[in-house]
Amino acid sequence: MQVLIELGERSYPILIGSGLLAQPDSYAGLPRAAQALIVSNTTVAPLYVAKLRQALQAHYGQVRVVELPDGEAHKDWQTLNLIFDALLAQACDRKTVLYALGGGVVGDMAGYAAASYMRGVPFVQVPTTLLAQVDSSVGGKTAINHPLGKNMIGAFYQPQRVICDLDTLKTLPERELSAGLAEIIKYGPIADMALLDWLEVNMDALRARDPSALAHAVRRSCEIKASVVGQDEREAGLRAILNFGHTFGHAIEAGMGYGAWLHGEAVGCGMVMAATLSERLGLIDHALVQRLKALIARAGLPVAGPQLDGQDNAGRYLELMRVDKKAEAGEIRFVVIEAPGRAGVRGAPDALVREVIDACCLRQ
Numbered sequence: 001m002q003v004l005i006e007l008g009e010r011s012y013p014i015l016i017g018s019g020l021l022a023q024p025d026s027y028a029g030l031p032r033a034a035q036a037l038i039v040s041n042t043t044v045a046p047l048y049v050a051k052l053r054q055a056l057q058a059h060y061g062q063v064r065v066v067e068l069p070d071g072e073a074h075k076d077w078q079t080l081n082l083i084f085d086a087l088l089a090q091a092c093d094r095k096t097v098l099y100a101l102g103g104g105v106v107g108d109m110a111g112y113a114a115a116s117y118m119r120g121v122p123f124v125q126v127p128t129t130l131l132a133q134v135d136s137s138v139g140g141k142t143a144i145n146h147p148l149g150k151n152m153i154g155a156f157y158q159p160q161r162v163i164c165d166l167d168t169l170k171t172l173p174e175r176e177l178s179a180g181l182a183e184i185i186k187y188g189p190i191a192d193m194a195l196l197d198w199l200e201v202n203m204d205a206l207r208a209r210d211p212s213a214l215a216h217a218v219r220r221s222c223e224i225k226a227s228v229v230g231q232d233e234r235e236a237g238l239r240a241i242l243n244f245g246h247t248f249g250h251a252i253e254a255g256m257g258y259g260a261w262l263h264g265e266a267v268g269c270g271m272v273m274a275a276t277l278s279e280r281l282g283l284i285d286h287a288l289v290q291r292l293k294a295l296i297a298r299a300g301l302p303v304a305g306p307q308l309d310g311q312d313n314a315g316r317y318l319e320l321m322r323v324d325k326k327a328e329a330g331e332i333r334f335v336v337i338e339a340p341g342r343a344g345v346r347g348a349p350d351a352l353v354r355e356v357i358d359a360c361c362l363r364q
């Protein structure tokens with residue numbers, strides 16, 4: 001099956017299915033070049049590089065691989081430079097096509113490298129985590145982290161295609177599968193309450209990796225993301241709703257040290273906080289917060305925030321949240337649920353945010 005991202009001349013398809021990695025059709029019509037570089041990591045490369053490389057050999061004179069160290073803690077300048085080192089060492093020209101084979105960390109870094117190398121070379125996303133298939137590989141956000149803030153350095157740069165081979169999810173660790181479920185759940189309260197209903201019925205099937213449940217969840221998530229990105233590619237407004245739970249979540253990730261909490265875990269917990277804030281702003285009732293919290297817990301995700309500071313926990317969250325791309329003139333902006341299935345972006349008084357953090361975090 002296929003979902004189209006409609007962005008004029010930068011439109012591209014998201015292919016979703018089983019066995020796509022080895023199917024020649026998956027690569028039909030992609031730019032041809034003398035060289036292709038597969039960007040992967042030390043965990044994913046041994047599992048899937050051979051299959052991808054074999055498929056690409058029909059289209060490129062040389063197919064090389066660069067293996068990055070694995071993990072969010074390596075989503076930085078130093079690791080990004082390994083991609084540039086490989087491109088330059090192999091004298092790759094500006095037609096070289098990059099293939100990002102891995103989860104969101106590889107996808108974000110390979111995408112940023114593609115955006116910058118020789119001011120832009122084509123790239124293809126081959127996401128192998130649930131999170132990357134339902135979110136990060138789609139829509140052209142690329143970035144690396146800075147010690148002071150998550151995804152703070154990057155570019156909007158669209159791939160030529162996204163190839164989601166559902167078979168790759170068979171080797172995904174349980175905890176990573178749960179992290180991906182967080183980004184699927186996100187689409188319910190912000191855009192599609194029918195998806196939330198469906199997730200409540202099908203959560204066990206998803207966690208058991210039922211192929212048809214996974215295919216439905218990936219397709220519906222990509223459709224929603226494609227619609228939002230198609231209306232607001234560069235986040236002038238609407239696209240910010242895709243960051244539901246992320247303002248609190250990014251504070252957790254940065255505050256705990258990148259990699260301690262998975263991105264999806266932090267987003268899951270962040271959604272409980274953002275929903276609680278929405279309730280306290282009088283936008284939604286408590287029943288929706290409870291519904292969301294129960295679903296996030298059933299996905300195997302934490303629902304209580306960690307303590308980031310023994311002295312002033314809420315103060316530390318606030319400090320970290322001020323370093324956020326949505327912040328305007330130092331004011332933190334939160335994605336809130338305006339009504340079931342509809343989200344917006346608002347500021348909130350610090351005192352109220354402190355109450356939410358106190359209510360949602362584990363006691364020491």
Ligand code: NAD
Pocket residue numbers: 041043044047070071072075102103104105106108128129130131132135136137138139140141142151168169170171172173176179180263264
């Ligand atoms: P990840 O890339 O770290 O992958 C998770 C782990 O699973 C890694 O250890 C990886 O090596 C391993 N792995 C990947 N595929 C596997 C497979 N098929 N089998 C076995 N192991 C496999 O994490 P993620 O959750 O995919 O992505 C999180 C990142 O995505 C964060 O950096 C986040 O900021 C970013 N993100 C970006 C966007 C965007 O729009 N660009 C959206 C959401 C998240």
Ligand code: GLY
Pocket residue numbers: 135136138139141239240242243
């Ligand atoms: N994951 C948020 C976005 O793509 O905008």
